[in-house]
Amino acid sequence: MDANLLKGNLELILLTILSDAEMYGLEIIEEANTRTDGYFEFKEGSVYPALHRLTKQGFLEASFKPSPRGNMPSRYYALTGKGKTALQTKQLEFDQFAAAVRGLRPS
Amino acid sequence: MDNIERYLRLATWGLWGEHKRTVRLELASHIHHKANQYEALGYTPSAAVSRALSDLGPPHVVSAGMNGVYTMPNILRNTLLCAVLATLGVGNLTSSVAQVVGTTRVPIAECANGQKTFTSGTQPWPCVQPNSWISLTSLRATLEPRGVKFSQGSPAAGVIVFLRFPGTEIDITLLPDEKVYFGNEQGTTQTFSVNPTFISVRNFRAALANSPLPVRINGWDNATVSVGETRFTLGTPATPMLGNDFYPQIIDENVWGKLFPSLIPNRGTNELEDLLNLTTFENPITINSSAIAGYAYKLIVKNAQPNDVYVVLSREGPTDFIFAGEQRRIVQNVRRSFISPVAKDGLLKYISPSKKLSVSTSDQLPRCVIDGAGTISVLRFSGRIDSSATDTLTRVAPEDVTVQAVK
Numbered sequence: 001m002d003a004n005l006l007k008g009n010l011e012l013i014l015l016t017i018l019s020d021a022e023m024y025g026l027e028i029i030e031e032a033n034t035r036t037d038g039y040f041e042f043k044e045g046s047v048y049p050a051l052h053r054l055t056k057q058g059f060l061e062a063s064f065k066p067s068p069r070g071n072m073p074s075r076y077y078a079l080t081g082k083g084k085t086a087l088q089t090k091q092l093e094f095d096q097f098a099a100a101v102r103g104l105r106p107s
Numbered sequence: 108m109d110n111i112e113r114y115l116r117l118a119t120w121g122l123w124g125e126h127k128r129t130v131r132l133e134l135a136s137h138i139h140h141k142a143n144q145y146e147a148l149g150y151t152p153s154a155a156v157s158r159a160l161s162d163l164g165p166p167h168v169v170s171a172g173m174n175g176v177y178t179m180p181n182i183l184r185n186t187l188l189c190a191v192l193a194t195l196g197v198g199n200l201t202s203s204v205a206q207v208v209g210t211t212r213v214p215i216a217e218c219a220n221g222q223k224t225f226t227s228g229t230q231p232w233p234c235v236q237p238n239s240w241i242s243l244t245s246l247r248a249t250l251e252p253r254g255v256k257f258s259q260g261s262p263a264a265g266v267i268v269f270l271r272f273p274g275t276e277i278d279i280t281l282l283p284d285e286k287v288y289f290g291n292e293q294g295t296t297q298t299f300s301v302n303p304t305f306i307s308v309r310n311f312r313a314a315l316a317n318s319p320l321p322v323r324i325n326g327w328d329n330a331t332v333s334v335g336e337t338r339f340t341l342g343t344p345a346t347p348m349l350g351n352d353f354y355p356q357i358i359d360e361n362v363w364g365k366l367f368p369s370l371i372p373n374r375g376t377n378e379l380e381d382l383l384n385l386t387t388f389e390n391p392i393t394i395n396s397s398a399i400a401g402y403a404y405k406l407i408v409k410n411a412q413p414n415d416v417y418v419v420l421s422r423e424g425p426t427d428f429i430f431a432g433e434q435r436r437i438v439q440n441v442r443r444s445f446i447s448p449v450a451k452d453g454l455l456k457y458i459s460p461s462k463k464l465s466v467s468t469s470d471q472l473p474r475c476v477i478d479g480a481g482t483i484s485v486l487r488f489s490g491r492i493d494s495s496a497t498d499t500l501t502r503v504a505p506e507d508v509t510v511q512a513v514k
Contacts, residue, residue: 011277024136025133025137026137026140026141043163043164043168044137044162044163044164045118045134045163045164045165045166045168045169045172046164046168046169046172048130048133048134048137048169048172048173049169049171049172049173049175049176050172052130052172052173052176052177053175053176053280053317056176056177056280057280064132067136067140072132072135072136072139072140073132073136074133074136074137074140075129075132075133075136093276097276
């Protein structure tokens with residue numbers, strides 16, 4: 001897929017995935033791949049700055065917890081109330097945008 | 108030092124204190140878990156780590172992104188950077204676009220405890236450092252008529268401003284320098300307050316890097332910025348924005364990305380070549396300067412174009428580079444980049460007053476010293492600096508470079 005499209009919607013993607021449950025970075029990436037059959041070609045390292053940005057904006061809260069996969073703790077992210085509101089707004093905006101683009105197609 | 112440690116250092120480069128520790132632990136955990144997955148698939152431990160690092164992508168992308176989030180002013184870093192000023196003839200560029208008022212020396216700063224200096228390592232550093240600052244009031248007055256939407260973050264989160272440029276529904280976040288954090292090598296943080304109505308030009312640039320729109324920056328002093336279709340100039344003739352305060356971080360981020368593959372020989376070169384235009388870096392032009400003690404030298408690039416930015420470096424061995432201009436701090440065998448724009452006469456000049464080749468565009472400007480006169484390489488960094496970090500780093504042809512003695 002177009003890298004710019006992914007970059008422009010990365011925050012929406014992350015907030016959407018985290019709307020179901022708290023997850024850590026690798027889990028989020030795997031979840032995105034699983035749900036979309038690998039449609040999103042994440043460079044994994046680009047996900048973390050986005051997660052930190054969303055946390056700084058107050059849309060996510062983060063804390064280190066023991067990981068089921070090993071000894072090293074993982075940093076889990078969870079949606080905040082502000083994040084839920086932001087997700088609804090972003091989803092609505094995206095839906096409106098997508099509908100508008102579809103409306104441009106020749107009938 | 109193993110590959111994981113090397114990656115973590117580069118990926119957290121520029122971060123300090125708690126942020127650095129958090130990012131480091133998070134990435135280490137990611138690498139550990141991913142490598143375990145690959146080992147379970149039959150990879151050897153070293154191959155598993157290599158695959159895990161490859162999946163994460165170039166560390167400079169992580170560090171650039173994280174620095175964009177935490178937007179520390181990096182004053183210490185830029186003080187260490189011995190960059191050279193030269194003014195480009197950009198007046199004609201700025202005449203047709205809106206100009207944002209700024210100042211080069213906002214009188215901020217004492218450390219919170221009243222100190223005039225703080226200590227990092229064994230070195231005392233002044234709490235007030237040169238920087239260029241943008242007036243947020245002027246920024247708003249300039250950009251709002253051009254359709255840029257401003258909104259304010261919650262007071263609890265500090266004085267945060269969100270900007271939405273025409274052409275996107277995604278905000279970028281400005282974190283005015285209400286508080287400036289210094290971190291030293293021990294992770295101790297010192298804080299002092301600054302004027303919240305200004306934002307440092309470096310923080311502004313870092314915020315722009317998060318824009319989904321293409322961001323282009325042209326010119327050295329009073330650079331012209333394009334975010335999508337919106338164009339404006341940072342600085343005015345009366346209140347200039349100095350390129351010296353603005354560009355080093357951009358150059359560092361991009362050059363580091365291009366340099367990094369040489370430091371990680373286990374990485375797959377095909378992918379990195381494609382990603383970072385490595386081919387130009389693998390065979391840099393080398394000039395034997397033969398500098399002699401007591402003589403000054405000019406390094407001249409004949410085909411230099413205004414707005415081009417040059418990186419001068421020397422190479423030691425197959426994997427170690429020393430960027431000219433930074434002799435104090437060595438990170439991963441790589442010393443900081445020395446950068447210089449092209450002077451008004453179209454020439455890139457460096458002057459060497461001794462056998463230790465020092466470089467400068469004029470006697471009034473800071474001098475930089477390379478360890479030993481040895482070999483130097485000159486690479487041209489793209490004339491248009493793009494925050495997407497996909498710009499090319501091209502070699503300067505040997506015939507276009509001469510080293511001349513100056514009496």
